[in-house]
Amino acid sequence: MxxxxxxxxxxxxxxxxxxxxxxxxxxxxxxxxxxxxxxxxxxxxxxxxxxxxxxxxxxxxxxxxxxxxxxxxxxxxxxxxxxxxxxxxxxxxxxxxxxxxxxxxxxxxxxxxxxxxxxxxxxxxxxWPYRKALPWSASEVEEHIWTAGFLPDFSYSLRARITEEQFLDYVARFELKSAGKREYYFFERDEAPRWGPSPGAYETYRREDGDWSMEAMYDNGIMWVTANET
Structure with a gap:
């Protein structure tokens, strides 16, 4: 843990x-x-x-x-x-x-x-490095983390209120590339019901490296980030 x-x-x-x-x-x-x-x-x-x-x-x-x-x-x-x-x-x-x-x-x-x-x-x-990369002015920061113990597998979710310019700097820092628009929907979690942006299609930035992947998008002043390794 x-x-x-x-x-x-x-x-x-x-x-x-x-x-x-x-x-x-x-x-x-x-x-x-x-x-x-x-x-x-x-x-x-x-x-x-x-x-x-x-x-x-x-x-x-x-x-x-x-x-x-x-x-x-x-x-x-x-x-x-x-x-x-x-x-x-x-x-x-x-x-x-x-x-x-x-x-x-x-x-x-x-x-x-x-x-x-x-x-x-x-x-x-x-x-986590995804949080440390946030500007100090970020607010409404929320994280959800799952790890597999001694295994490297993990699932990480982050939301934070930042400006659009700060979001683009964040994307550039992790070298995420535009992956076009993607449909997003709420999904339920026991600890975070209604986790996710408002339902709709959003410009998504993504990067993959072997079993690791990271994705980010921006909705109405809120950045949403997911990172996974399986």
């Missing part, structure tokens, strides 16, 4: 942000003769508990994710409280009477940089 962008950010928070918070707490508390283990547990534990809490909340609100599509920015927004908990942990180790504001603000800046870097890293690591 493919890992989504949001799932990658959640994993980053647990595997990188939480330990980094623990290390910062250790570095600060060493000046107060506090056990390094206690400092690490405080920082790591605060973030990890927040991560577990928001994971359960996200699962409760979106029980079908990732099978049922949820906009990735919305899914990623559930990690904001996790980042906030890392800042909380930094402030918990500060003793106002013995510490200037340099450490908490410096630590918060470092964690913010790490968190933002993690979001971008997860985007490039776990997003």
């Amino acid at each position: 493919e890992i989504t962008w949001a799932q990658g950010v959640f994993a980053f928070c647990g595997g990188v942000l939480a330990p980094a918070t623990g290390i910062l707490c250790v570095w600060r508390l060493r000046r107060q003769d506090v056990s390094p283990l206690k400092g690490f547990v405080l920082g790591f534990g605060t973030v990890f508990c927040a991560l577990i809490a928001v994971s359960f909340l996200a699962r409760f609100i979106f029980p079908g994710y990732p099978r049922v599509t949820v906009p990735e920015p919305i899914a990623i927004s559930f990690t904001i409280p996790v980042f906030a908990s890392s800042i909380l942990a930094i402030w918990l180790v500060v003793r106002k009477r013995s510490c200037s504001t340099r450490f908490p603000f410096g630590g918060a800046s470092a964690l913010l940089t790490l968190y933002v870097a993690g979001i971008f890293a997860a985007y490039h690591m776990f997003s």
Whole structure:
């Protein structure tokens, strides 16, 4: 099963942000003769508990994710409280009477940089190339993905609102060629009923390479893309 962008950010928070918070707490508390283990547990534990809490909340609100599509920015927004908990942990180790504001603000800046870097890293690591090729101004982005596990077979569908000029740039990037007009109809999916453009004939762009094929068309401000390998 493919890992989504949001799932990658959640994993980053647990595997990188939480330990980094623990290390910062250790570095600060060493000046107060506090056990390094206690400092690490405080920082790591605060973030990890927040991560577990928001994971359960996200699962409760979106029980079908990732099978049922949820906009990735919305899914990623559930990690904001996790980042906030890392800042909380930094402030918990500060003793106002013995510490200037340099450490908490410096630590918060470092964690913010790490968190933002993690979001971008997860985007490039776990997003499909068809999505990464979209302009940043794209909106109403929706994906549906099926993979065959360890086999290379997959079926990928993408819709996004972009301008016609951006669509033509997208087509050129994947070297899709005009395949003439093709009739399109809605087809049903459990997770995406009425997936597809309005019924009608549309100019279609297509490319095939062995078992892989990709197709794109544009309808009333919306780009529709399918890619398959069988």
